[in-house]
Amino acid sequence: MLDQGLKSQLKTYLENLRHPVALVASLDASAKSAELKALLADIAEASDKIILREDGTDARVPSFTVGAEGSEPRVTFAGLPMGHEFTSLVLALLQAGGHPPRVEADVIDQVKALDADFTFETYFSLTCQNCPDVVQALNLMSVLNPRIRHTAIDGGLFQDEVEARKIMAVPTVLLNGQPFDQGRMSLEQILGKLDTGAAARDAAKIGAKGVFDVLVVGGGPAGAAAAVYAARKGIVTGLAAERFGGQVLDTMDIENFISVPYTEGPKFVSGLQQHVGDYAVDVMNLQKAAKLIPARAAGDLNEIVLENGAVLRAKTLILAPGARWRQMGVPGEEQYRNSGVAYCPHCDGPLFKGKRVAVIGGGNSGVEAAIDLAGIVAHVTLIEYDSQLRADAVLQRKLASLGNVTIITSALTTEVLGDGAKVNGLVYRDRATEALHTVELEGIFVQIGLVPNTEWLEGAMALSPRGEIEVDGHGATSVPGVFAAGDATTTPFKQIVIAAGDGAKAALSAFDYLIRLPTEATEAVAA
Template sequence: MLDQGLKSQLKTYLENLRHPVELIASLDASAKSAELKVLLDDIVEASEKVLLRLDGQDARKPSFAVRAPGADARVTFAGLPMGHEFTSLVLALLQAGGHPPRVEPEVIEQIKALEGDYSFETYFSLSCQNCPDVVQALNLMSVLNPAIRHVAIDGALFQDEVEARKIMAVPTVLLNGQPFAQGRMSLEQILAKLDTGAAARDAAKIAAKGTFDVLVVGGGPAGAAAAVYAARKGIVTGLAAERFGGQVLDTMAIENFISVPHTEGPKLVSGLEQHVKAYDVDVMNLQKAARLVPAKTAGELSEIVLESGATLRAKTVILAPGARWRQMGVPGEEQYRNQGVAYCPHCDGPLYKGKRVAVIGGGNSGVEAAIDLAGIVAHVTLIEYDSQLRADAVLQRKLASLPNVTVITSALTTQVLGDSEKVTGLTYRDRPTEAAHTVELEGIFVQIGLVPNTEWLQGALALSPRGEIEVDAHGATSAPGVFAAGDATTTPFKQIVIAAGDGAKAALSAFDYLIHLPTEATQAVAA
């Protein structure tokens, strides 16, 4: 099951076990159970502290529990946790074996203090880059708090269960049998959802903070770069983000970040976070900005009002709120979101194995999605509004070689159809003839670009007709002391490397603004 390289890595990791760990397998005569038995044998071979039992009685087969000997089995994997979930398996072994997690002490205490009875089930796919964060968070919570249990379930392996429970997106989390959450969630986000008093406590702490020299709003590549460049100047720097990493967290393959031939979004974000935390930056995660009150004249403070009600004050502000997936805006789309309408083919594609799906959008993202899905689903219909595809030629050639892909151009999607529970098709209009057509299918993957997260800035500063923050060559906005960077601005070409450069430029511009303030203005702000 594991190649020699992975076996060597696993052996090294498991040297950190502080006490024995038991694996309790529930197997049957299936081929997948045989594969799981090989994997478990490889794990046992890697450490004498790992023990394997084959007397598990779990109804899901194949599956296995991870526990300390004699303890309750609170962490279970249903399926083979390979692919993106192999790290989740390794961490579960280490944590069950007493290795301390890399989590802030106050977060650990918050987990231990949760009261009640929590039985979590998470449906994941092995190709989902969003799923490991959720699986790892819930596994850790289960290890730390005896009132919490978690089962991570490979949706592609337990298709009957997925169909019965109408799971149409991953990760999907159930709590005590009821829907709890969908999509990527960090440990802190899960805790905030369970610990209802946490938001108020955080708001009180934030409201008590002093004035920042530079306050960055946004935690993507632009925001991270801005924070690093500002902190390196030795000035008081803060970063408030709804979700550190932003849209990059949902990006699978990154092959154009100069000097890094290939990486994945979550890995890049991890590097960004480590880099930011290496400097004296006050990072305030899970904080959504609700309103900007810009300075009226140079030297005055700007304010960021958060959704929690807390207000942050700063001499300069760098806005880097990023962008989100653009929606089609047609009837049925919102109703069937995560019930057949999806935005991440890498995450949700395996749930549509053997089914018919559509991809909306003929740019690079849409064509790449169609190519990936063609290897999983029965048939892909790609629908493009323009008269021709806009993707790179190499991608179009690959797409044209696939026998189970139909390309429809000059088509406007007009409605998502469903049976009140799931998608059953879509309608589109042929633009040259105005003829209406219906396509029967089970899934729709929307890949039509991004829309800036700037609704909360309306009226505070100048925005373009598309809602982008208008900036000059220095990243300055129409408001004094307020700068902006990244995908939410009028800077052309929405690319990670450009956003990072924009963030660095905005930070340098903010510093230049600060040092050129008149002395009396600087003193007034400081007071």
């Protein structure tokens, strides 16, 4: 099942096991069970501390449990955890075998202190880059706390179950049989939903922090670059982010970051975190900015009010809040969000195997999504507002070669249709004839660009008609001492490499601003 290179790596990892781990499989005569049996045999062969049994009685077949030998297992994988989830399997083995996780001690204590019975089920797909974070967090919680159990379920393999439970997006998490949440979540985010006092404790801790020379708001490529460049100047640097990594976490393939021929979003973000972590940057993750209170005069402090009520103070600010997927804004879209309306074809595509879907948008993202989906679904209808597709020619040629794709141009989607529970069609208007047409389908993937996350800045500084932060050639905004970088600004071309350069430029500009402040003003602020 595993190639020789992967077996060798696995053997090295499993040398970290401190005590035996039991794998208990529930199998039948199916081909998938045979694949799982081969995978588990390869794992057992890699370490004498792995004990494999095939006497499992789980109703989901194929599946297997992971647990310390002699203890009741609390981690289950239903399906074959390959692709993005192979790492989740390896971590589950290590953690069940006593290898300490790379998690802050206070977070571990918080998990152990949860005083209730929690049974989690997570539906994932093997192509979903957002799912491993959720699976790994819940697996670790199950290892640490005997009152927590987690089953990770491959939605592409258990299609009947997905249909019955109306799962139409991954990752989808159920808690004690009821919906808990959807989308990427970190361990800290999950704990925040379970531990109701966590937000107040966070706010008190953050509010007690001192004054930053530079405070970066945003943790994407722009924010990370700004933090590194500022910290290298030896000044007091903080970084507050709603989600470290931002939109890049939802990016599958990155092939145009110079010197890196290919990588994937989560791996790229891991590199950003490691690089920022090499410097004296006070990183405050999972902290959403709610309001900017600019300094009244040069040398005064700027304030960022967070959603939890805490206030951060800084001599200079670098705003890099990034952007989010643009929505169509038509009737039915919000009602059927995650019930047929999706925004990540890599994540949710496998749930629509053999079904009919539409892709909205004819740029690179839309055409790439249509190409990917065409290999999974029965039929793809691509709908583009313009009179022609806007994607690169090579992508258009590939799309045109696919037999199960229909391309409709000069079309405006006007409504998402559904049966009350899930999507069953859409309506579009032909812009040439004004005629309305209905397309019957089961899924809609929206790929029409990005919207800057700047609503919280309205009234505090100059924004463009599109809501972008207006910046000059130095990254300076209309507010003295406040700089901005990345996709949320008026800088043209929303690219990772451009955002990173913007962040570095903004940090250098902020430092230049600081050293030119009058000495008496700087001393007054420090006091």
